[in-house]
Amino acid sequence: MSCVLVISDTHCPGMRRGYVDFLKRIADRYAINRVVHIGDLVDLAAMSFHEKHVSLRNAVQEVKAARKQVASLTKAFPKTDWLIGNHDALTERQAQVVGIPECMLRDYADIWQVPWTVHPRFTKLRIDGVIYSHGDSGRGGQDAAFRQAKDNFRSTVIGHFHNQAGVRWWANPEFRVFGLSVGCGIDASRMQFEYGRKFAHKPILGCGVVLNGKQAYFEPWLLRSR
């Protein structure tokens, strides 16, 4: 049985300052004995397929800055399961476009110098019967975690949707499941999140906690500015 801390999308170097300390406080409060990073550890804005601001085109600088933030996470949580998200996989995705086979690429743990257990993109990791996945391989829209839990017939934890956070339960006469969305850990004022500025809905900062596969919580990060 596990007490799982679920670290949300961090998009390093776009992780909000203080997020690691917030995570440590939550880990202490719940006596956490397992940690999952739900994916999109890094942003890789310079390598994205999207049109990008001129200040985001320096991949060398971005990777250097991202490594610093990643190191602060690995220092705090050396033993972690990391699910590869769509942003983490940009190296692999770009390589595919130009025809570079997977066997020619460095693995993710090596690129980011993390001692973590890496799970390939679209993995559905199971802990105490609960599914953990990045969230981009199932249904989206409102209440994506809830809809994916129903589709899976199993309690499900996802990230990916920065503006969704919380737990919603569903039951039939046979069984009961929850869908947990864990929000994100990003600094929305950073240039790589410029695309979100036009929307009224904003990222929800926090993390997830799952106790023995039976109880699920979203822990909001209570920022003074909010």
Ligand SMILES: [Fe+2]
């Ligand atoms: Fe994502």
